[in-house]
Amino acid sequence: ETGVTQTPRHLVMGMTNKKSLKCEQHLGHNAMYWYKQSAKKPLELMFVYNFKEQTENNSVPSRFSPECPNSSHLFLHLHTLQPEDSALYLCASRGQAYGYTFGSGTRLTVV
């Protein structure tokens, strides 16, 4: 357990469904991130939140919608996804140091 908890661990959804991914950390970190990991590709930064404010949207399609209600929780709302959106979605948080603490990820399959 890293201190960053992601739920669910696995998710299968149809292209017309709406679902949400949840990330929670109680490490006292002020920055939170969503990353996408596809096979044999670098970790792709999707969104950055600092002190609950979104500071970066890395050209992510609008079918992905983040929400950060407080500095401990981060959501990724999903709707009308495509099969190519199937990937491992990782949440990370960062405190004062350089390193990130990652959650275990949500394995998403879009059918």
Place this chain on the structure above:
Amino acid sequence: DQQVKQNSPSLSVQEGRISILNCDYTNSMFDYFLWYKKYPAEGPTFLISISSIKDKNEDGRFTVFLNKSAKHLSLHIVPSQPGDSAVYFCAASASGSARQLTFGSGTQLTVLP
């Protein structure tokens, strides 16, 4: 354009031997480098880091070397153990970027018993 590149998608090494994982970067503003290790079905975990003011950092069996002129860093694992089998990601950060990390595509290390 990938700013952090790991050109070897996979590496196999015999147990007890040295594993050398390589990483190249293009952004000269990067001044802090990290290695993360990832097992299947888990998120990446921090392994070791190095600041650009150093050229070597050692932690037990793991040593990271930085060659700033070549924009190259490497992770040495010696001796390699079967439990080291995982995907290793190189990451870099620039001090003016709110410490945001840019990751490479990872190298799958397999240590054969």
